[in-house]
Amino acid sequence: MLVILKTNCTTAQKKAIEDYIFSCNGQIVEAPGKTRNVLGIVGIDHTVDREVIASYPGVDQVVPITQPYKLAGRDLHKEDTQMTIPGKKGASMTVGKGSLGIIAGPCTVESRQQIIETAYAVKEAGATALRGGAFKPRTNPYSFRGLKSKGLEYLAEAREETGLPIVTEVLSVEDLPQVAEIADVVQIGTRNMQNYPLLTAAGRQSKPVLLKRGLAATLDEFLLAAEYIMVEGNRRVILCERGIRTFEGEVRFTLALAAVPLLREKTHLPVIVDPSHGTGKSSIVRPMCRAAIAAGADGLLVEVHPNPEIARIDGAQSITCSEFSTIMKEVSAIADCLGRTKIH
Numbered sequence: 237m238l239v240i241l242k243t244n245c246t247t248a249q250k251k252a253i254e255d256y257i258f259s260c261n262g263q264i265v266e267a268p269g270k271t272r273n274v275l276g277i278v279g280i281d282h283t284v285d286r287e288v289i290a291s292y293p294g295v296d297q298v299v300p301i302t303q304p305y306k307l308a309g310r311d312l313h314k315e316d317t318q319m320t321i322p323g324k325k326g327a328s329m330t331v332g333k334g335s336l337g338i339i340a341g342p343c344t345v346e347s348r349q350q351i352i353e354t355a356y357a358v359k360e361a362g363a364t365a366l367r368g369g370a371f372k373p374r375t376n377p378y379s380f381r382g383l384k385s386k387g388l389e390y391l392a393e394a395r396e397e398t399g400l401p402i403v404t405e406v407l408s409v410e411d412l413p414q415v416a417e418i419a420d421v422v423q424i425g426t427r428n429m430q431n432y433p434l435l436t437a438a439g440r441q442s443k444p445v446l447l448k449r450g451l452a453a454t455l456d457e458f459l460l461a462a463e464y465i466m467v468e469g470n471r472r473v474i475l476c477e478r479g480i481r482t483f484e485g486e487v488r489f490t491l492a493l494a495a496v497p498l499l500r501e502k503t504h505l506p507v508i509v510d511p512s513h514g515t516g517k518s519s520i521v522r523p524m525c526r527a528a529i530a531a532g533a534d535g536l537l538v539e540v541h542p543n544p545e546i547a548r549i550d551g552a553q554s555i556t557c558s559e560f561s562t563i564m565k566e567v568s569a570i571a572d573c574l575g576r577t578k579i580h
């Protein structure tokens with residue numbers, strides 16, 4: 237519900253309105269307008285009564301929030317959200333509102349040397365954050381599931397060396413404290429997009445969350461998953477389109493690029509694209525990176541490996557450091573021509 241205050245609403249009147257909302261377990265999101273102040277009422281199971289609140293002095297109008305995702309949607313938050321995520325040595329990633337966040341690195345951390353070598357290479361090419369899974373969700377339980385805490389340790393070392401902020405995945409509520417301690421951005425993967433206890437726990441900790449679209453999720457389900465995180469207090473969510481399951485057998489997943497402008501209409505949150513999982517094919521990652529930025533994405537998540545042929549996971553979709561460098565040049569040129577020049 238949106239409570240539009242009269243232009244002459246006094247501080248005491250506003251306080252009485254707020255007290256009523258809080259007494260009904262409502263949370264308030266202030267949305268200052270050009271001429272009038274608006275209070276957005278959110279919160280799980282609040283009992284604010286529309287007629288009661290409309291009767292308070294100082295209230296001009298009460299209107300419903302039409303989008304079900306009240307915090308992720310644009311009703312309460314018209315402007316694009318921008319986030320700056322610091323790493324070390326003065327390096328940081330800024331994503332959203334014209335700034336492109338470029339997250340690159342291997343699917344999984346394999347060794348200290350592999351992650352540090354990749355970190356230097358992607359940084360040199362212009363990446364703004366380093367990715368690498370330490371806890372890996374695998375379809376086949378006999379596959380390599382990541383180096384776990386050792387992997388986190390190597391990621392932290394790569395950040396010490398290069399300064400790049402770290403993006404790494406969390407698989408369970410139980411692992412969240414140790415992942416969030418090292419990660420600068422906690423990734424929730426496609427398989428966990430509807431793991432509501434994990435979303436809730438991620439919303440109760442302070443690190444930004446990179447939320448990937450479920451492989452069979454609608455955009456509304458995706459945004460409601462983001463809402464699960466936000467309603468717990470963590471408003472720093474980055475959305476990632478990573479392809480959906482379709483009948484098409486040529487690619488691992490179908491990269492749904494129309495999701496980018498659609499999401500940008502519906503939400504103020506940054507939207508990035510993962511053409512690696514979104515295609516499963518290293519030979520077409522490059523054109524899909526270009527297309528993603530041209531479609532208005534706020535950044536990319538790309539799997540880069542110093543030697544994709546021997547990658548322990550996802551070698552077929554991983555590109556080399558030199559291919560990544562070429563992509564960065566092309567993507568910067570496209571961003572430039574669209575007036576979205578800042579990559580930092």
Ligand code: PEP
Nearest residue numbers: 343425426427448478513
């Ligand atoms: C990943 O980013 O390595 C990953 C497992 O992604 P997704 O959850 O999109 O499959």
Ligand code: MN
Nearest residue numbers: 343539549550
């Ligand atoms: Mn992968």
